[in-house]
Amino acid sequence: MSSSQIDPVTALIHHPYAPPAGFAAPQPGTFKASTVIFPNVAAMRARNWKEKSGYTYGLHGTPSTFLLEERLCALEGGLQCLLAPSGLAAIATVALGLLRTGDEVLIPDNAYGPNKALAEGELAAWGITHRLYDAMDPADLAARISARTRLVWLEAPGSVTMEFPDLPELVRVCRARGVTTALDNTWGAGLAFQPFDLGGDGTRGLGVDISVHALTKYPSGGGDVLMGSVITRDEALHLKLKLSHMRLGVGVGANDVEAVLRSLPSMALRYRAHDAVARELALWCAQQPPFVQVLHPALPGAPGHDHWRHLCAPGLAAGLFSVIIDPRFTSSQVDAFCDALRLFKLGYSWGGPMSLVVPYDLASMRNPWPARVRRGTLVRFSIGLENAADLRDDLQQALRAALA
Numbered sequence: 416m417s418s419s420q421i422d423p424v425t426a427l428i429h430h431p432y433a434p435p436a437g438f439a440a441p442q443p444g445t446f447k448a449s450t451v452i453f454p455n456v457a458a459m460r461a462r463n464w465k466e467k468s469g470y471t472y473g474l475h476g477t478p479s480t481f482l483l484e485e486r487l488c489a490l491e492g493g494l495q496c497l498l499a500p501s502g503l504a505a506i507a508t509v510a511l512g513l514l515r516t517g518d519e520v521l522i523p524d525n526a527y528g529p530n531k532a533l534a535e536g537e538l539a540a541w542g543i544t545h546r547l548y549d550a551m552d553p554a555d556l557a558a559r560i561s562a563r564t565r566l567v568w569l570e571a572p573g574s575v576t577m578e579f580p581d582l583p584e585l586v587r588v589c590r591a592r593g594v595t596t597a598l599d600n601t602w603g604a605g606l607a608f609q610p611f612d613l614g615g616d617g618t619r620g621l622g623v624d625i626s627v628h629a630l631t632k633y634p635s636g637g638g639d640v641l642m643g644s645v646i647t648r649d650e651a652l653h654l655k656l657k658l659s660h661m662r663l664g665v666g667v668g669a670n671d672v673e674a675v676l677r678s679l680p681s682m683a684l685r686y687r688a689h690d691a692v693a694r695e696l697a698l699w700c701a702q703q704p705p706f707v708q709v710l711h712p713a714l715p716g717a718p719g720h721d722h723w724r725h726l727c728a729p730g731l732a733a734g735l736f737s738v739i740i741d742p743r744f745t746s747s748q749v750d751a752f753c754d755a756l757r758l759f760k761l762g763y764s765w766g767g768p769m770s771l772v773v774p775y776d777l778a779s780m781r782n783p784w785p786a787r788v789r790r791g792t793l794v795r796f797s798i799g800l801e802n803a804a805d806l807r808d809d810l811q812q813a814l815r816a817a818l819a
């Protein structure tokens with residue numbers, strides 16, 4: 416069919432193109448597709464969504480998504496990866512893939528809040544029960560595992576209160592009982608420790624079964640992308656999750672994949688920069704009388720500091736910490752402190768260039784009040800990439816304005 420015989424509109428749609436061969440650049444090309452074209456019917460019938468040897472439909476993978484999956488596996492030490500449209504969607508993919516009516520899932524008491532909300536909502540409605548365990552007490556986890564326990568969530572450190580658990584020991588407890596473990600690895604990001612090699616000896620003798628990562632945070636690094644990943648090292652487990660992932664229609668947009676691929680190469684440098692300034696400010700905060708406790712796992716005396724020191728050798732941490740404000744200050748004084756900050760913006764999430772602050776009502780999130788956390792009002796800071804002295808001055812002026 417020559418283009419002279421067909422309408423220009425048709426010719427435009429069928430204008431031939433081939434992906435460039437022999438073209439190389441630092442960044443990969445971006446491939447956008449819902450439809451994927453097959454060379455003939457036999458190829459269409461032969462292709463299998465389970466394999467990465469060919470493409471079937473944009474939802475099941477493109478060269479862009481496959482490349483991001485492979486790079487994330489390289490980062491976290493995994494073998495297979497699924498991408499989801501948010502970190503929470505990645506968490507939900509694991510839950511919906513592995514849990515059925517009558518099953519039970521165990522969740523740390525200090526887990527990312529929406530993980531608990533999913534269990535209280537959809538999972539409960541489908542007859543899947545959940546129990547919370549004390550993440551700082553492996554014996555408590557062991558006591559709660561029952562014949563119905565199909566999945567144990569892990570998180571290091573805990574959300575908001577930042578207690579660092581004995582992660583290798585928690586995994587040992589689950590392994591001894593044959594229960595699948597899924598780690599929310601957003602904080603560690605594949606940099607602070609290796610989720611599939613918790614023994615740190617390169618043998619992969621001890622590791623989680625599943626690592627979930629909110630790519631929204633450090634892999635994006637811009638505060639402008641929502642995405643999540645589910646990484647495994649077991650083909651059968653991966654295919655089980657992939658089947659649910661496919662049936663649920665979970666996928667990601669090519670532009671977002673492009674943004675994450677662009678940001679990944681600088682992630683290790685950014686992580687160290689966030690970490691260095693967060694630690695400097697956490698130490699400074701520890702000297703300010705209105706802050707009765709600073710919750711940062713790298714600070715000696717912080718809950719689980721020794722566990723952090725053992726696992727995260729030679730000592731990396733994300734750019735997050737919380738402070739407990741003296742209970743003599745009212746909640747409106749604490750709100751005024753947050754409002755008085757100029758560089759720290761009020762907003763959820765973290766991992767981008769801008770520092771953020773959120774006051775939390777810990778009493779409504781944790782019942783009973785966490786044993787290792789002093790009484791008071793919790794405020795969480797996520798440190799961006801600003802100059803450390805500017806951020807310290809901002810904290811100082813807000814303290815003077817609201818908590819004098």
Ligand SMILES: *Cc1c(COP(=O)(O)O)cnc(C)c1O
Binds near residue numbers: 501602
């Ligand atoms: C942000 C976050 C998530 C969820 O990621 P979204 O992309 O915002 O859905 C999950 N776990 C942790 C620990 C997070 O910080």
